[in-house]
Amino acid sequence: MSLPWYILGCGAMGSLHAAQLDRAGESVIMLPRSTPPGGGPLQLEICGLSTSRHALPWQAPEASAPIDRLLVLTKAYDVAAAIGSVARRLTPQSQVVLMANGMGYAEEIAARLPGLSLAFGTSTQGAHRTVDGKVHHAGLGSTRVGMPGVIDAPAWFSPLGQALPDCEWEADISMALWQKLAVNCAINPLTSLHNCRNGELARDPHLAQKVRDVCGEIAEVAEAAGQVLPDLESRVFSVIDATADNRSSMLQDVSRGQRTEIDYINGYLVRQARQLAVPAPLNEALWHAVRDLTAP
Numbered sequence: 001m002s003l004p005w006y007i008l009g010c011g012a013m014g015s016l017h018a019a020q021l022d023r024a025g026e027s028v029i030m031l032p033r034s035t036p037p038g039g040g041p042l043q044l045e046i047c048g049l050s051t052s053r054h055a056l057p058w059q060a061p062e063a064s065a066p067i068d069r070l071l072v073l074t075k076a077y078d079v080a081a082a083i084g085s086v087a088r089r090l091t092p093q094s095q096v097v098l099m100a101n102g103m104g105y106a107e108e109i110a111a112r113l114p115g116l117s118l119a120f121g122t123s124t125q126g127a128h129r130t131v132d133g134k135v136h137h138a139g140l141g142s143t144r145v146g147m148p149g150v151i152d153a154p155a156w157f158s159p160l161g162q163a164l165p166d167c168e169w170e171a172d173i174s175m176a177l178w179q180k181l182a183v184n185c186a187i188n189p190l191t192s193l194h195n196c197r198n199g200e201l202a203r204d205p206h207l208a209q210k211v212r213d214v215c216g217e218i219a220e221v222a223e224a225a226g227q228v229l230p231d232l233e234s235r236v237f238s239v240i241d242a243t244a245d246n247r248s249s250m251l252q253d254v255s256r257g258q259r260t261e262i263d264y265i266n267g268y269l270v271r272q273a274r275q276l277a278v279p280a281p282l283n284e285a286l287w288h289a290v291r292d293l294t295a296p
């Protein structure tokens with residue numbers, strides 16, 4: 001058996017990934033931020049598109065065992081603090097895989113913990129926590145994992161690639177992350193502000209034009225940052241089609257009055273645009289409008 005996979009962020013996606021690794025026979029150790037009730041193994045029940053039950057070992061973040069393989073599945077705004085809570089257990093040999101939506105948290109980690117080996121994942125699986133404490137597997141999807149500049153999959157990736165459905169090493173992860181950023185920059189704030197499902201962004205001509213305008217701004221910022229994004233608009237519309245019935249994760253956060261990931265989505269794009277002196281007024285407006293929606 002390979003080294004254990006530690007899971008930081010034991011919510012919907014963390015639980016789903018833990019279950020998929022456990023089903024594949026991998027050793028999994030959960031890192032919940034508070035002690036699970038009863039103190040015994042952490043009980044997980046997955047329902048929906050896949051069903052299984054798991055009793056998984058867990059450790060407090062401040063335990064002392066070194067962490068060799070760490071999968072981080074918190075929200076973007078919690079990534080740096082969550083990794084900080086296990087920083088003493090990480091070594092230059094540790095492999096950290098960051099799976100949150102958005103961009104910008106890698107820079108926060110590099111500033112606080114320079115020298116960590118970071119890989120990035122992007123997933124189109126879907127999951128949410130249910131009121132009775134289960135995790136509903138709501139969307140089959142694929143996962144791409146990679147490290148900037150690393151073309152071939154390193155050995156540590158193999159068990160992860162086999163455990164998660166349709167999970168492959170991505171030779172150009174920077175492009176994949178920019179493409180996912182563009183998808184989230186266009187779909188998430190517009191669906192949140194117009195309280196609509198993803199598909200409405202293609203059906204309503206006014207919203208469809210906004211999607212095109214957001215994509216245009218992103219393509220220019222990305223290009224100034226050295227990242228060409230071919231066919232961006234049609235890729236974003238394909239995701240809108242494929243997820244037409246979804247309520248985006250941001251719309252769900254807004255509906256529950258929870259913090260959104262906007263600072264790491266359109267907010268990240270605008271910070272890049274400012275640094276590169278490229279105008280991005282529409283992304284800036286969307287960033288502020290969504291922040292206003294959830295302002296205390």
Ligand SMILES: NC(=O)C1=CN([C@@H]2O[C@H](COP(=O)(O)OP(=O)(O)OC[C@H]3O[C@@H](n4cnc5c(N)ncnc54)[C@H](OP(=O)(O)O)[C@@H]3O)[C@@H](O)[C@H]2O)C=CC1
Nearest residue numbers: 009010011012013033073074075076078082100101126127
């Ligand atoms: N859900 C989905 O379908 C998809 C989600 N994503 C992305 O995956 C990421 C995770 O999303 P999701 O699973 O839905 O989010 P959840 O809110 O369900 O889970 C986040 C988890 O992170 C934990 N957490 C927060 N801060 C810390 C910390 N400092 N230390 C340890 N754990 C911490 C939370 O703990 P606690 O339970 O104590 O609050 C919670 O369990 C997001 O970036 C999201 O955009 C991407 C694709 C699809």
Ligand SMILES: CC(C)(CO)C(=O)C(=O)O
Nearest residue numbers: 187243246247248249250
């Ligand atoms: C792809 C999309 C837009 C699906 O809803 C998503 O990633 C999200 O909701 O955060």
